[in-house]
Amino acid sequence: MISADEALQIVLDNVxxxxxxxxxxxxxxxxMLAEEIRSSRDIPGFDNSAMDGYAVRAADIASASESNPVRLAVVETVGAGQIPTRRVKAGEAVRTMTGAPIAEGADAIIQVERTRGGGDSVEILAPAEARSxxxxxxxxxxxxQLVMSVGKRLTPADLGMLASVNRAMVEVNRRPRVAIVATGDELVDVDQPPVGAQxxxxxxYALAGATLECGGxxxxxxxxxxxxxxxxARxxxxMTFDVVLSTGGVSVGQFDHVKGALDALGMKQLFHGVAQxxxxxxxxxxxxxRPIFGLPGNPVSTLVCFYLYARPAILKMGGRRDVGLPRVRARCGVDIKIAKDLTEFVRVKLARDGDQIVATxxxxxxxxILSSMSLSDGLLIxxxxxxxxxKGAQAMVLLVGGTETLGADAGGAVTEDTLFTSRRQSH
Incomplete structure (x- = not known):
């Protein structure tokens, strides 16, 4: 059998x-963005007000104070989306709303809170520096200007940026289509109560959720x-999909027909059996x-193998470069027995203890026992x-429960990697 690291490297080398x-x-x-995005124009396209107030000439109000206000004639009101029609001259102001363009001749905005009155004229109660x-x-x-580079994973803020540069359509890497094939006479669907040995x-369904979570x-x-x-036949x-996940039938039992079926369909086997x-x-x-994963039939084995091998493959096929599970270093909260000569992935809960993370x-x-996965925050290596x-020993934990923020306050930042027993990055 090959090691877990060797197995993952083979998977990544073949997708x-x-x-x-x-x-x-x-x-x-x-x-994942598949094209370079550059701005089609200056944004914003004009000088505009950061506050509700008055567009003024800073020199006109240099001596203004509450005890010595400067009175200016209000010659126009400009709201957001409107264009000023008047140029500000000495002794004048334009009432200007947040986001509205700055009238020609003005070089500052005085906030409305620093004014008094505001009909045909306004009293300015404080000075303003130019460009305020x-x-x-x-x-x-x-x-x-370059807005986004190829390979960026698009966030909600990125969608706003794309809208701001009028990109209603965008080129992205295709999401892998993943077929999930479960085998076994004992299986019934979710809406059918099991009877007897069913x-x-x-x-x-666990695989479907995990696939969606990583973009498949x-x-x-x-x-x-x-x-x-x-x-x-199944x-x-x-084989019409991009990725095949089969569960069960990969051992050597009398009814384990997956190997023969895959051989008949022309699969090139790259490994069978991992020391884990x-x-x-x-x-x-x-x-x-097309990568084909013959996953073990037991539900925990199925999901663990997905996280360790199928998830990185799906991410890479979808254009991601950071394909490893997030990980943190943790302290064992109790003695943990593990299998010698195998890499064991122990389902653990994580908790903060001062500046460390404790794994139990x-x-x-x-x-x-699928509940051991449902209750877990990560897989301790x-x-x-x-x-x-x-108890007290340090170990690395792969995060699978959405607990990435643990690393910021306990034991250092969350890191990304692929291999399990090495800090070397896979390529």
């Missing part, structure tokens, strides 16, 4: 970003019963550009060289 598609800007959130409360043309972006097909487009195909022809259907727990029977190969197992670590992590 590439998919093609580019043009989508509506409002549908691009979280997508004026937002200059091009303060945000200049014509031709179990609900929970792994398929999941489709759960009909369960394939433990018959070679049916498994082959996997053939899955849970998930040792993991199978991986390719058919053309979620309970029974059996590969069929148990090294193969030992069978015990003593």
């Amino acid at each position: 590439s970003p998919l093609g580019v598609e043009r989508v509506a800007m409002v549908d691009a959130l979280g997508r 409360f004026i937002r200059p043309r091009g303060e945000d972006l200049k014509l031709g 179990v609900v097909n929970s792994s398929a 487009l999941p489709t759960i195909l009909k369960v394939a019963r433990d018959e070679r022809d049916e498994i082959t 996997l053939a259907e899955a 727990r849970p998930g040792r029977p993991l199978k991986f190969g390719t058919c053309g550009y 197992p979620t309970g029974n670590q059996g590969s069929g 148990g090294p193969a060289a030992t069978n015990l992590l003593e």
Whole structure:
């Protein structure tokens, strides 16, 4: 068997970003930008007021104070979206709303709070420096300025920037379409109560959620019963997708037909079996550009293998460069027994203790106990060289429970990496 690091490297070496598609800007959130964006104009396109107040000549009000106000004639009122029609001359002011253009001749805005009156004339109660409360043309972006580079993951603020430069459509990396194929006579769907030896097909829904979370487009195909022809037919259907995730049938039991079906469909096997727990029977190969993951049938093994191997592949295919799970260093809150000679991924809860993070197992670590994943914040990496992590020992934890903010206040910043037993970045 190969190591977890070797398995991940093989996966990443055999996937590439998919093609580019043009989508509506409002549908691009979280997508990877595939084109360079430059500003089509100065933004804002004119000097404008940062406050409600009066556009004035700073020299006119240099001596103004509450005890010695300066009276100016108000010659016009300009709101946001309006263009001033009057030039400000000595002794004059233009009532100007926030965001409205600055009238010619004016070189400052005096806030309305520093004035009195305000009909045909206004008393100014304080001086203003030149350019006070004026937002200059091009303060945000200049014509031709680089706004976003290729490879940026688009955020809500980015959508606003795209709108501001009139980019209603944008080129992004295509999201991988992921087929999920569950196999087994014992499986029933979520709306069917299990009877006898039946179990609900929970792994398929966990995989669908995990796929959506990392930017893939999941489709759960009909369960394939433990018959070679049916498994082959379902996997053939899955081959029309970009990524294939199958669950179960990858061991060596009498009814484990996935290997034969994949061989018949032309899959090139790259490894079968990883020195880890849970998930040792993991199978991986390719058919053309398409990665195929033969995930173990136990629900914890299925989801752990997804996070460790399928997630990085889907992210890379969608154009992401940071494909590793976020991770933090944590202190073991109790003695943690692990499997010797295997890299064990222990489901743990994380808590702050002063300036450190403490990791405690979620309970029974059996590969069929899905609640151990539901309760967890992360996967603690148990090294193969030992069978015990003593209380107080330091370990790395891969974050899977949305707890990335833990690292800011406890034990240092959250980091990104891919390999599990090395700090070397994968490429």
